[in-house]
Amino acid sequence: MKLATWNINSVRAREARLVAWLAKTAPDVVCLQETKTEDASFPTEALKRAGYDVVLFGQKSYNGVAIASKLPMTDISRGFDDEPSAGPIDDEARVIAATIGGIRVIDVYVPNGQELGAEKYVYKLAWYQRLRRYLDRTATPETPLVLCGDFNVTSDDLDVWAPEQWAGKIHCSPDERAALNDVLAFGLVDTFRAHNPAGKIYSWWDYRGVSFFKNQGLRIDFIYATQPVAEKITTVTIDRDARKGQDASDHAPVIATIA
DNA sequence: ATGGCGTACACCGTACGA
Numbered sequence: 001m002k003l004a005t006w007n008i009n010s011v012r013a014r015e016a017r018l019v020a021w022l023a024k025t026a027p028d029v030v031c032l033q034e035t036k037t038e039d040a041s042f043p044t045e046a047l048k049r050a051g052y053d054v055v056l057f058g059q060k061s062y063n064g065v066a067i068a069s070k071l072p073m074t075d076i077s078r079g080f081d082d083e084p085s086a087g088p089i090d091d092e093a094r095v096i097a098a099t100i101g102g103i104r105v106i107d108v109y110v111p112n113g114q115e116l117g118a119e120k121y122v123y124k125l126a127w128y129q130r131l132r133r134y135l136d137r138t139a140t141p142e143t144p145l146v147l148c149g150d151f152n153v154t155s156d157d158l159d160v161w162a163p164e165q166w167a168g169k170i171h172c173s174p175d176e177r178a179a180l181n182d183v184l185a186f187g188l189v190d191t192f193r194a195h196n197p198a199g200k201i202y203s204w205w206d207y208r209g210v211s212f213f214k215n216q217g218l219r220i221d222f223i224y225a226t227q228p229v230a231e232k233i234t235t236v237t238i239d240r241d242a243r244k245g246q247d248a249s250d251h252a253p254v255i256a257t258i259a
Numbered sequence: 260a261t262g263g264c265g266t267a268c269a270c271c272g273t274a275c276g277a
Contacts, residue, residue, distance in 0.1 A: 010266055061267050112276055171277060208263035
């Protein structure tokens with residue numbers, strides 16, 4: 001199975017590029033984030049023509065996650081689905097899950113956090129704790145499971161183009177990295193790092209200036225897997241070409257091949 | 260310290276992203 005994750009930064013603005021990318025790359029499964037549309041306006045028919053079924057959890061303007069798959073999807077779950085809402089901000093569309101080919105696939109768009117100490121930052125750290133509890137409730141380390149998406153944090157300085165410049169800043173702070181590690185302690189492997197240990201390969205580049213051209217990026221998009229899946233993964237790559245051109249998302253897709 | 264770039268929504272600017 002070829003499984004990808006991609007922060008598409010508006011699926012409507014990127015529809016043609018997405019369809020072309022699917023035709024060229026032919027993943028069996030792609031997890032999308034920041035679809036930025038309500039489900040009724042999602043390009044469901046275009047993806048169907050491309051050979052993919054979709055499951056959607058969108059909202060107006062912001063956030064939104066979706067899974068497109070050539071294989072049947074069952075046991076669809078949206079949100080954390082059994083914790084009471086902690087307020088309006090908690091209803092954001094950031095998690096969708098489905099079982100595909102015997103693997104529980106969880107697609108997440110972790111809150112950005114804006115800046116250290118902001119209300120959204122507090123929400124981000126709490127969201128990571130909810131994610132850990134969600135895993136504990138719904139799976140075990142022995143469950144064949146993939147947790148992928150835009151995590152809005154770098155795991156360490158190998159994920160950062162200029163560690164001294166980013167030190168302690170949003171996406172690189174010790175508290176955010178600790179929050180991520182608490183989730184990974186569930187029993188998850190960073191599959192990209194396992195296959196690319198040297199690091200310094202990124203999944204996001206700022207739209208502004210020469211960031212992409214000079215490879216000034218961050219790796220904040222991940223494919224994590226429990227051991228039963230991780231041991232079957234043969235390659236994990238970041239499709240840097242998908243970031244090229246005028247109409248690109250600011251994120252590149254991460255692609256894993258599972259034997 | 261700011262802006263730089265891009266998207267959504269609907270203002271012709273503001274919110275947000277990372």
